[in-house]
Amino acid sequence: MKVFDLHCDTLSELRYAERRGEDKSFAQNDLHIDLEKMQKGDYMLQCFAAFVNLADPTPGADPLVTALEEVDVFKRIMAKYSDKIAPVYRPEDIRKNAAAGKISGMLTIEEGGCCKGSLGVLRRMYELGARMMTLTWNHENELASPNVVPGGGGDIWPCQPNTETGLKERGFEFLAEMEKLHMIVDVSHLSDKGFWDIAEHSTRPFAASHSNCRALAPHCRNLTDEMIRAMAERGGLVGLNYCSGFLDDQPRPQLCRSTTALMAKHAAHFKQVGGIEIIGLGSDFDGIGGKLEMDDCSKLPLLAEALRKEGFTEDEVERIFYRNAQRFFEENL
Incomplete structure (x- = not known):
């Protein structure tokens, strides 16, 4: 069965390897994702995030150089x-690549702070191929506040949501420009207040590329039922995250499990809260650790079987x- 994954951190892992002087090939490697595993997993499209940590101790x-270096990794791949794999810039590229027997690769950005508050940089990122972007990762930036409470630390389990601070003036300007460009706004990692700022001011459908349900796993990275309903009403898309801490409800993070049954x-x-139409996959592969039942991207048939056991039809x-x-990307790019 074809696979469309909304988020992975493979570009950053390949960049880290290069900086360490390691020869890590995209064709075949020890990461969650490589070309051989994608072919075995019958991938249609993988979103590759240029990931930036604003607290990088190097x-x-x-942050801008980091993002551009990861864009360069994507371009070289x-x-x-x-x-075997081709980029997606326009909606028709998805079907064109599939017809040619190729996997599609879509460039995205995880951390809008790499743009340093510049709309010009944002437009150049679009020109380079970025088609979706989170406004934040885990740190405050010029655009908005993250899920983690600023200054509150992220060591409280489960992470408590930031409901107080959201988009800043520049963040609203980025929202308007991204919608003008048809760059998908990604609310994963954004604060609760920021989510509702997007929901109130957006004019186009938006995504949560790698977030789960807070009702089942009470971590701030997950979506509340109210958020899920809001996204469904606006034609949004969510990606199931394979990270154990966003899947399980345990007293300590070390006890959390990443299983296809939990997914x-x-x-x-x-489906119950927002309908079947909003659900996609957002693995977070190569950005998550711990023991994974699906420990690389060739193992997706395990999830398909778990969904069937949960009562989903083959069509679903x-x-x-x-x-x-x-459908979401063909309608919104």
């Missing part, structure tokens, strides 16, 4: 393996795996 680290429970809750499993996301 001397001289610059697309050029080197052009017979299916979150999918069922999304296909919607979750790729059809909902394909």
Whole structure:
């Protein structure tokens, strides 16, 4: 069955390897995602995030340079393996690549702070191919506040949501410009207040590329039922995250599990609250650790079977795996 994944951190892992002097090939490696595993998993499209940590301790680290270096990794992958994977810039590219027997790669950004508050940089990122972006990661920036309470630390389990601070003036300007460009606004990692700022002021559907249900796993990175309903009403899309801490409800993070059965429970809750149309996949592969039942991207048939056991029909499993996301991006890019 075809797979459409809204989020992974593979570009940053490949960049880290390069900076360590390691020769880590995208064709085959020890990461969650490589070309061989994607082919085995029957991937239709993978969103590759240029991920930036604003608190990077590396001397001289610059968030814009980091993002551009990861964009460069993406571009080199697309050029080197052009017979097997091709970029997506326009809606029609998804079907065109599939017809040519190629996997699609879509460039996204995880941390709008890499733009340093510049609309000009945002537009250049779009020009380079970025088609979706989170306004934040885990740190405050010029645009908005993250899920984590600013200054409150992230060591409280489960992480408590930031309901007080949301989008800043520049963040609203970025929202308007992203919608003008048809760059998808991604609310994963955004504060609760920021989510509602987007919901109130957006004019186009938006996504939560890698977030689960807070009703089942009470972590601030997950969506409340009210958020799920709001996204459904606005034609939004959510991606099931495979991270154990966003799937399980345990007294300590070390006890949390990443299983396909738990993923299916979150999918069922999304369906109950927001309808089947909003559900997609957002693995967070190569950005999550711990023991994973699906420990690489070739293992997606395990999730399909878990969804069937949870009571999803074959049509619904296909919607979750790729059809909902394909429709969303073809309608909104």
